[in-house]
Amino acid sequence: xxxxxxxxAQGGRDMAGLLGGKGxxxxxxxxxxxxxxxxxxxxTEACRAFLATGGExxxxxxxxxxxxxxxxTAAGRxxxxxxxxxxxxxxxxxxxxxxxxxxxxxxxxxxxxxVLGLAKVSGSERFAWDSYRRLIQMFGSTVMGVDPAxxxxxxxxxxxxxxAPDDVHLDAADxxxxxxxxxxxxxxxxxxxxxQSPAEQLRRAVLAVFRSWNGERARLYRRRxxxxxxxxxxxxxxxxxxxxxxxxxxxGVAFTRDPATGRAGLYGDYLPNAQGEDVVAGxxxxxxxxxxxxxxxxxxxxxxxxxxxxxxxYRDLCDIEFTIERGRLWMLQTRVGKRTAxxxxxxxxxxxxxxxxxxxxxxxxxxxxGLARLMFPRFDAAATGDPLALGLPASxxxxxxxxxxDSAEAVRRGAAGENVVLVRQETxxxxxxxxxxxxxxxxxxxxxxxxxxxxxxxxxxxxxxGAEELSVDIEARRFTTPDGTVVEEGTVISVDGSAGxxxxxxxxxxxxxxxxxLESGAGEGGSARAVDAVARALxxxxxxxxxxxxxxxxxxEDAARARRFGAQGIGLCRTEHMFLGERRKLxxxxxxxxxxxxxxxxxxxxxxxxxxxxxxxxxxMDGLPVTIRLLDPPLHEFLPD
Numbered sequence: 001x002x003x004x005x006x007x008x009a010q011g012g013r014d015m016a017g018l019l020g021g022k023g024x025x026x027x028x029x030x031x032x033x034x035x036x037x038x039x040x041x042x043x044t045e046a047c048r049a050f051l052a053t054g055g056e057x058x059x060x061x062x063x064x065x066x067x068x069x070x071x072x073t074a075a076g077r078x079x080x081x082x083x084x085x086x087x088x089x090x091x092x093x094x095x096x097x098x099x100x101x102x103x104x105x106x107x108x109x110x111x112x113x114x115v116l117g118l119a120k121v122s123g124s125e126r127f128a129w130d131s132y133r134r135l136i137q138m139f140g141s142t143v144m145g146v147d148p149a150x151x152x153x154x155x156x157x158x159x160x161x162x163x164a165p166d167d168v169h170l171d172a173a174d175x176x177x178x179x180x181x182x183x184x185x186x187x188x189x190x191x192x193x194x195x196q197s198p199a200e201q202l203r204r205a206v207l208a209v210f211r212s213w214n215g216e217r218a219r220l221y222r223r224r225x226x227x228x229x230x231x232x233x234x235x236x237x238x239x240x241x242x243x244x245x246x247x248x249x250x251x252g253v254a255f256t257r258d259p260a261t262g263r264a265g266l267y268g269d270y271l272p273n274a275q276g277e278d279v280v281a282g283x284x285x286x287x288x289x290x291x292x293x294x295x296x297x298x299x300x301x302x303x304x305x306x307x308x309x310x311x312x313x314y315r316d317l318c319d320i321e322f323t324i325e326r327g328r329l330w331m332l333q334t335r336v337g338k339r340t341a342x343x344x345x346x347x348x349x350x351x352x353x354x355x356x357x358x359x360x361x362x363x364x365x366x367x368x369x370g371l372a373r374l375m376f377p378r379f380d381a382a383a384t385g386d387p388l389a390l391g392l393p394a395s396x397x398x399x400x401x402x403x404x405x406d407s408a409e410a411v412r413r414g415a416a417g418e419n420v421v422l423v424r425q426e427t428x429x430x431x432x433x434x435x436x437x438x439x440x441x442x443x444x445x446x447x448x449x450x451x452x453x454x455x456x457x458x459x460x461x462x463x464x465x466g467a468e469e470l471s472v473d474i475e476a477r478r479f480t481t482p483d484g485t486v487v488e489e490g491t492v493i494s495v496d497g498s499a500g501x502x503x504x505x506x507x508x509x510x511x512x513x514x515x516x517x518l519e520s521g522a523g524e525g526g527s528a529r530a531v532d533a534v535a536r537a538l539x540x541x542x543x544x545x546x547x548x549x550x551x552x553x554x555x556x557e558d559a560a561r562a563r564r565f566g567a568q569g570i571g572l573c574r575t576e577h578m579f580l581g582e583r584r585k586l587x588x589x590x591x592x593x594x595x596x597x598x599x600x601x602x603x604x605x606x607x608x609x610x611x612x613x614x615x616x617x618x619x620x621m622d623g624l625p626v627t628i629r630l631l632d633p634p635l636h637e638f639l640p641d
Contacts, residue, residue: 006018006023006041006043008039020092032309038239044095048230050210079198080109091235092233097335101429106135108205115179134277251274251275256318270295284445298327306331338458341370341374363540371534374530388503391465391466392464395461400495409434421442443464559616
């Protein structure tokens, strides 16, 4: 009989196809001896079987029950224990990273009885009720199909009523009231009651994660990233650890190098008194990871050591999620991190310098698509003026477009050929279509590891996050700057993802440093590091390539540029292109000539022009091969329509 469940200690990163990226990497961290909460993985095979038949594969739930017993033994608590409950997280994890595109449910196991036990054993009523309301909100939207906006509206209304700027200012009584509101909302919307059985919660959560593989946003993301539809997702079931227990707790996301620039060092975001989903969702602005050293020096030192271990082990930039529970560090996830094109070239070069990868591996980690992104222009610093707002430089580049305030409008305008900037308080996975349609993303909340930043970097989109001085009014479809400037929907703005700045109107663009290097061999200023990494990759490619690349070039100028870009000749010189533009009139005169003399005069005028073109092309190629195609199209194509 097929096996559908693996304990973390039974897997490794070479099992990503079976255990998914999340599960296989948790297993790998467990093997490395890092502090990982106990758990198990339900395989992608189980998901595929469920999606094919609509039912659980035979024997799967028996395996889940057996592995749950092992986890309960390791934790010293039972899932249905009312006085000190074991709580679980249920997370998706496909073979290839799909950040935020599938479902997660936290705090599985809480009910009306165990929330009281959790409050007593934790010593914090607020923490217990906050955890319970999170479970009901996630379960209600993900498993029971309630519109997430209804939950958000309920908590926003309560915050307004209490004068609370964010959810951490709601007390235990407020959160207990919110739990009842949420439960009534679920019953009103679905006709069902929120399930009080922890076993039922777990079962339904697992199946909901399976179903989320075929959710609309997951399918859209797979199409964009060229991920096959038949892989399925694994499900990771893991003991909960809590970052929302108080000021000595928190959650964060960290990178072993800057995913925007590739610079070595510890980068990331930390959110005190919060669960991990709060960091990614961007609902509160985070503090830089360096602040953790002041708040929790021991946990920070441990985190730094674990990050060094992971980068040496994976030999690449690592993206890490962690939680600190009352001063104790737990590692919740690692994966090879998404990065910008600039960072990809820089990291590949520096890892080779450090001896972690070979020069050939370094070359294989960059792409022509990435190089093309680095050739795009940037804003002219002399023409930017004062910014409307400053935020975090989450994904570099320069983009100009009309401000729009929801995904549907971005898609509508984008389909009509208009450049747009998607402006949100924070993005969610449901904003993916709008992010694809937009030239840039601007959010007033969230850090460099928020959903907007991670997805934008992966897609090569310009992004500025955490522009907290902006007041974004989604319903009124506008944002307001600190000086009172109001930017309505449709207003053109310019977004600099490299500097984290937003400017009014269209800012002129200038040539990129990489393009300047390719044209002239010169790098400059802060771009010299990226230019050097590109130059090294191209030089290495020249030493190992087996194919020569020839260019299409029809003019001496094109031929000279092709040589500067490294072309080994001209594969096609199209003669007919020499007769376009201002020369087309001479061709028309030749075709329409009424006498032999008139035709001869037109040809005589064309002859020196074509000779000059061929002479310039051959001179630029300097002995390299040139393939010339003689006049090819029918003559009527040179005549007016």
